């Protein structure tokens with residue numbers, strides 16, 4: 001059994017930490033890998049699953065604790081699933097605003113009906129760095145890409161992601177609402193089931 005009192009989140013993204021901690025509730029305390037190291041591992045995998053496992057193993061090795069990793073991104077239909085696993089690096093590491101500007105530009109001549117996209121989240125949980133059986137859970141969130149940014153909540157591509165079931169952007173959702181609908185929420189619901197927390 002995994003000791004969830006001492007679980008490290010293998011992420012340097014404060015937005016993910018906030019959302020995942022809110023979903024897990026107070027019974028699980030997520031410690032940030034930033035407490036142990038500021039060095040981010042190179043995400044050399046070719047899939048969300050590979051990168052999630054790589055980040056989880058790295059954090060478990062550094063901290064000596066069980067580790068949870070989140071590898072996520074935005075897959076845009078018109079772009080053949082790009083930026084996908086490269087979402088964080090889409091504008092060569094210049095950050096969220098540059099990523100969003102590049103995406104708007106790539107889709108500037110694309111009509112509404114071809115602007116479909118999915119947020120993807122893979123969670124990987126390892127008991128220790130060499131765990132041969134990581135727990136893997138995936139969540140998808142279907143929407144489309146707006147023509148301009150809208151909303152102040154969330155992080156990353158949220159201001160560009162239209163949520164059809166709520167008729168607003170993901171950055172216009174209250175945090176509690178995003179945490180019930182998102183790709184991350186879906187992956188976490190599966191993880192909770194697997195861990196017997198649901």
Ligand SMILES: O=c1nc[nH]c2c1ncn2[C@H]1C[C@H](O)[C@@H](COP(=O)(O)OP(=O)(O)OP(=O)(O)O)O1
Pocket residue numbers: 010011012013016040043070071072073074087088089099119154155156157158182184
């Ligand atoms: O709910 C979301 N709302 C908006 N944008 C999102 C979301 N979820 C992932 N994203 C975007 C942010 C980043 O461009 C990429 C994740 O990249 P990803 O490598 O998994 O995370 P990261 O580098 O920010 O932190 P870390 O690797 O330390 O966990 O997808």
Ligand SMILES: [Mg+2]
Pocket residue numbers: 043088
């Ligand atoms: Mg990353």
